[in-house]
Amino acid sequence: MLAFALAVGTASVPFDVRHYQLLLQPELATRSVRGEERIDLDLLANGREIAFDAGALQVDEIRLRGRALQFRREDKRLIVDLGVEQPVQRRLSLQIRYHGMPKFGLEFHPEAGEIYTIFSTSQWMVAVDAPSQRATLDLSVVLPNSWRAVGTGDAVLIHHLDRDHDVRRWRLTTPMPSYVYGFVAGDLERAALPENGVALDLLADAAHAQRARTVFAATADVLSFFAEKAGVPYPHRRYSQAVVVDTIGQELAGLSLLSDAYVDDAANGKRTVGLIAHETAHQWWGNAVTCRDWNEFWLNEGMATFMTAAYLQHHDGEAAYVEAVNGWRERIDALRAKGADKPLVFPDWNKPSGDDRAVVYQKGAYFLHVLRGELGEKAFWQAIRDYTRAHMNASVQTRDLQQAMELASGRDLSALFNEWAYGARP
Incomplete structure (x- = not known):
């Protein structure tokens, strides 16, 4: 696992979340939620304050070894005062109670009888949003017993809570980024x-x-x-x-x-x-092999977009692949015409525009198509396999993909990666 450090003042402590355990009680009619959560983490330095992402959730209480802790909000961040300076490598288990009415991240549809999660996990549980932070999850959700549900992880036996409600539970035993946690439940x-x-x-x-x-x-x-x-x-x-x-x-x-x-x-x-x-x-590509931070998001979305076209080539024939490639090229040309082209590796990924997303998705996919043409089928797909095997359940940077491509082809690809990934192509 990789550590996550949040720079909130000089006292913020880098830490590594190991495990989340959550009992979530969503209420469809009021579009609200209550949660009881345990977060197990290791401190990676001496210090007193740690910080999480918590969206707009209202935190009611945080406890450490039975003792109530002080905490404060800084925008969407939850800053926790551990009470005294804690030593490096200390394993801590925080108990957190909270409630809220998520505006996004947890979708409520009373008219259809559905509740489901989409992307912004810290809108419905206290977490660390950074894609490099991987942890296991034990997720329990209180739901109407007439509903069907699926969640992230292996399903555990249903617990009957009362006449109308069950507790559905899933255990994710492979550490994963928190943004891929979630569930779907409803009249399905x-x-x-x-x-x-x-x-x-x-x-x-x-x-x-x-x-x-x-x-x-x-x-x-x-x-x-x-x-x-x-x-x-x-x-x-x-x-x-x-x-x-x-x-x-x-x-x-x-x-x-x-x-x-x-x-x-x-x-x-x-x-x-x-x-x-x-x-x-x-x-x-995205969940198991994950970009280390959001400014290299193309490693998730450009790869998935390219692999989709590769599957369409297999499923529907060569014309389907060519059509996808032509679409990417046209989008890149449009970006360049309006001066919106950027390197695939962004300096930051704050409030990305539609054009920024086109860079990540379409330009990222097109660059992989270029590499496929440059390396040839055998070397290119060997590189994809080597890259994926080497980094399963880990975080990656663009240089990891470049290394795999160079080793498989025996070529120095610095010029191509500088042109497409690190500097906008003229």
Whole structure:
């Protein structure tokens, strides 16, 4: 694991979160949440204050070894005073109680009977948002007992709380970044999918379940394709997909979310399997092999965009790949024409624009296409396998990908990486 250090004053202590344990009680009617959380962490220096991300959550109490701690808010940060200076390598377990009404991150849809998480984990639990910070998770959620649910990690036996509610529980035993934690729950049906060595779950509401079976039928083939390209098997025991009211698509650990509208459009022939492939690709590139910080986000999204096109080449033929490449090139040309082109490695990733996202997604994918052409099929795919195997369940920087490409090809690729990744191409 990599450490996370937050520069909040001179007394902030770098630390490494090892494990989160959470009992979450969402309330659909009021769009609110209550949480009881334990965070196990190791201090990496002597000090007294540590800091977390906590969105707009209202923290009620923090305890350490039964003693109440002082804390304060600095915007979305939660600064915790440990009471006395603590020594380096001390293992601490903080107990936190909180409540709130998340505006995003935790989606409430009373009209559809659905609750689900999207990306901003610190909006519904106290966490560290940095992608380099990996920890295990024990997640319990209080839900109506008539609902179905899937979450990140392996499902644990359901605990019946009362006549109307169950506690659903999942354990994620492989350390993962907190932004891929989450769950989907609601008045949903399970739809069976063809399997090929990986257990599959598909949840959708009654209006979309039958169509979803058809739309998601290629899931097993998608998983097999990426496992072969990665040189690493799918990294979880089960892969779940859920069709929810509204999302542009979201990857979580062992779970992906797509929208009702996506299923409707795909069933009517308006879209392809591409978005399913994109979110599935993240199970390797993004979730397991994760950018070290957000300014190298292209290593997540550019890779998933490229791998989606590679799958479409396999699934639909060469023309589908060429169409994707042409689309990337056109978007890059448009960026350059308006002076919005940037290096793939950003100086920072604060309030990114739509053009910035195009750099990360489309330009990132196109650069991988360029590398594929330069290295040839054998060396390029060997590099992808070597890179993925070497950095599974770890954080990466662009230089890690460059090293893999150079070792596989026996070539110095500094000029290409300087041109595309580190400096905007003329």
